[in-house]
Amino acid sequence: MENILVIGAAGQIGSELTIALRKIYGNEHVFATDIKDVPQDIKDTGPSAILDVMDDKRLIHFVIRHKITQIYHLAAVLSGNAEKLPLQAWHINMQSLLNILDLTKVVEDVHRVFWPSSIAVFGPTTPKQNTPQLTITEPSTVYGISKLAGERWCEYFNTRYNLDIRSIRYPGLISYKTEAGGGTTDYAVEIFYDAVRKKQYECFLKEDTALPMMFMQDAVEATIKLMQAPKENISVKSSYNVGGISFTPKQIADEIKKHISDFEIFYKPDFRQPIADSWPQSIDDSVAQKDWGLETKFDIKELTQVMLNGVREKFKKQ
Numbered sequence: 001m002e003n004i005l006v007i008g009a010a011g012q013i014g015s016e017l018t019i020a021l022r023k024i025y026g027n028e029h030v031f032a033t034d035i036k037d038v039p040q041d042i043k044d045t046g047p048s049a050i051l052d053v054m055d056d057k058r059l060i061h062f063v064i065r066h067k068i069t070q071i072y073h074l075a076a077v078l079s080g081n082a083e084k085l086p087l088q089a090w091h092i093n094m095q096s097l098l099n100i101l102d103l104t105k106v107v108e109d110v111h112r113v114f115w116p117s118s119i120a121v122f123g124p125t126t127p128k129q130n131t132p133q134l135t136i137t138e139p140s141t142v143y144g145i146s147k148l149a150g151e152r153w154c155e156y157f158n159t160r161y162n163l164d165i166r167s168i169r170y171p172g173l174i175s176y177k178t179e180a181g182g183g184t185t186d187y188a189v190e191i192f193y194d195a196v197r198k199k200q201y202e203c204f205l206k207e208d209t210a211l212p213m214m215f216m217q218d219a220v221e222a223t224i225k226l227m228q229a230p231k232e233n234i235s236v237k238s239s240y241n242v243g244g245i246s247f248t249p250k251q252i253a254d255e256i257k258k259h260i261s262d263f264e265i266f267y268k269p270d271f272r273q274p275i276a277d278s279w280p281q282s283i284d285d286s287v288a289q290k291d292w293g294l295e296t297k298f299d300i301k302e303l304t305q306v307m308l309n310g311v312r313e314k315f316k317k318q
């Protein structure tokens, strides 16, 4: 029997992953935690608590008291926000991971951990198209530096202490349940809200900025698939490339116009443009496909349809 701790359950990934995990492992076995209140559907369907991953003493007590066997540590400061307070972002992103890794070494019941890395580990010197699993990683953002250092720590703990820490380099994630906060790929979520609300969007990236993206349902399924794969299949001890689909702001705007014909987009690139320019445009995720059967179902057409419907429904309920 597994008892699962989700850290960051109020966030963009956590709010959807928690519900998916509860369907598999049972509501009472998935503990949703965050430093802020979790969404109502998570509160209503299982245990939840306020928990700060930076508080290592409370964290370890929580894990022991609830006999936790797996941890999903999703809390992080994203790329855009991290550039505003670099040292604070570094401290939060690194120390929170180190708290989890150290705890996993000490508490024997915890036999598997998931920690998200990002395409931000790549930088301007990385091949931009079909970026390989193993390639140059010279990130130019503090977020990317923290994710790359995190990957090295994961690999170190996996090999040095024979732990089972698993990770995905997420591309930009697109969802309507919980809005992302402070990322460079966030435009691809905001655009749907503004399309439904105002029929226009001011984009902080240039029209031809291609980035790898993934619909949340695909990301949640990939995460669970990775975590359920037999340990002997996991050849990458740092973090797996996961690509999804790639598109530019112009391409997604054109797709939205097929549903909202008078939708308009304006471009006003800001400090996030150089961040996006430093990242890959498409990702080779063949290692993840081979090792644990990564699959993605949503293309730009389907994603646009589901996002517009989801955002409209959300506004109706408000």
Ligand code: AKB
Pocket (backbone or CB within 6 Å): 078, 079, 080, 117, 118, 119, 120, 143, 170, 171, 172, 173, 182, 183, 184, 185, 186
């Ligand atoms: C961000 O834009 O910071 C994140 C990421 C790609 O990791 N969505």
